[in-house]
Amino acid sequence: MILVVSLNPALDITYRIDVVDWAGVNRPAEVHARPGGKGLNAARVLQALGADVQLIALTGGNTGNEVRSAFSATGIPAVYAEIAADTRRTFSVVDVGRGDTAGFYEAGPPVTASEYARFLEHYAAALAGCSAVLLSGTLPPGLSARTYAELIEIAANAGVPSVLDAEAEALWLATAACPAIVKPNIAELESAVGGPLLRTGDLDGVAEAAAQLRERGAGAVVVTLGADGLIAVTAEGTWVATPKPADGNPTGAGDAAAAALVYGHILGQSWPELLGRTAALGAAAVATPVAGEFRAADYERALATVKVSRWERG
């Protein structure tokens, strides 16, 4: 069983509009509202991969009710720790004519110390019998930047390895708790170590920053590079995995990659296999318009063409 932790889930609302009037009134013909946030998306990908998965999330208010009732349709078992404030929304406005998407992401509800303490009780109970935990997404206001570090320590004390998909200080502090894998994208890695890292076509800075996180305690650091795949700094060396580029919606590709990493980790895949599958699943997720979904045929095709090789400093 893989336990997926979502401390800041969201109700994701998407409007598709032919040509948006950014200074007037628009009447969206297509409205989609679905449970989201990185953890929920990754849980759905894990289910589609055939993994045994359970969700634990903080939810509150009417938006929280909406997230819970919609997520129950997936059939994924879920434990919810209730909070007083409202679960956040995200809005995405797709301008079909211009091909642009504007995203509006609320920060999330304040979480009190006693609400977090109740969550910890549920978390400890849910860890029993799990083979890995995936911690995914931003922290809601009120939770300390040390939260992921603490959750990783609690899992480690229960003998459960962690995979972390986070950013900034929360990622930086969590690496010292020795997660098995951390999976930032470039911007998230930059926000953890400070400063711009990628000069065009030159991965040196990225590899150095990833190595810093590994020195702090992370077992492996897998940095997703968008259409260019990923670079991974591991105990067995540094690797790059490059899929055939896919056209589509990059939202959710990182969640698919996180799912592939935690699943491959518990299956004991070798690094070349694990990283190839991760890059291929990310590319397959791009080809599907909805975050948290991919088509098996796209994944198979991407797997057949992804290239994995050892990386040497340029």
Place this chain on the structure above:
Amino acid sequence: MILVVSLNPALDITYRIDVVDWAGVNRPAEVHARPGGKGLNAARVLQALGADVQLIALTGGNTGNEVRSAFSATGIPAVYAEIAADTRRTFSVVDVGRGDTAGFYEAGPPVTASEYARFLEHYAAALAGCSAVLLSGTLPPGLSARTYAELIEIAANAGVPSVLDAEAEALWLATAACPAIVKPNIAELESAVGGPLLRTGDLDGVAEAAAQLRERGAGAVVVTLGADGLIAVTAEGTWVATPKPADGNPTGAGDAAAAALVYGHILGQSWPELLGRTAALGAAAVATPVAGEFRAADYERALATVKVSRWERG
């Protein structure tokens, strides 16, 4: 008691953002969610005017729960007819830097015949003892364009006069049911009679179209003209009311005007007084950022300077 009918209320969500990235991710620092739709805004203005007011609305789903629980804070008595589908949202993005607002208005939930039948029972009961009914806003999908005509007939049979704030075919068909007053703005009047009406500074076309609606059965037709006030075609002739222009947010000014009309009607105000108050309250509503609110001082100031005069064809 004034009964306000809202068949398509909304949860109004507003994000204020310094400078919006229309092709990227925005993290709104300010998030406001409040119960809206024209009827709910007008009910709040009526309460602020000191009127005895009751709301009847169709609500459904988690968004409906959110609208009801937030509206209950006003203390305005409300009857809700439950529907299976979700009450709609509206989403507004205020680009503070550019001074623009983009609005995204969902159409609303489908309403079934049996849900509408149950609403009619509540409506008939709520009409008893009312001195006027205000019918306000768009119709949700599934309700016939004859809905407002029918509600006006039912009110008339109970001896209750109606004020209607609607548009397009629903407005056109409703005039034949002889509402006391209909209150379109220019665009709504155009959508009812067809074709563009206002040539710059020339109200002839507007007055003619308003007269058409009166000939069909409306007791009076009050057309709001934005910053220019209003023109009213009544049994006692045609009038214009012109307030001193106000800077601010025009959203909700029409709802304030509708509230002033129904309140002045039951108080038996003369047309010059009623129209002057209506134009002044609309201007005061513009000066307040939130729809459904106005400051008494703004209203008093606007009342002191509004000009009402008989209008002659140019």
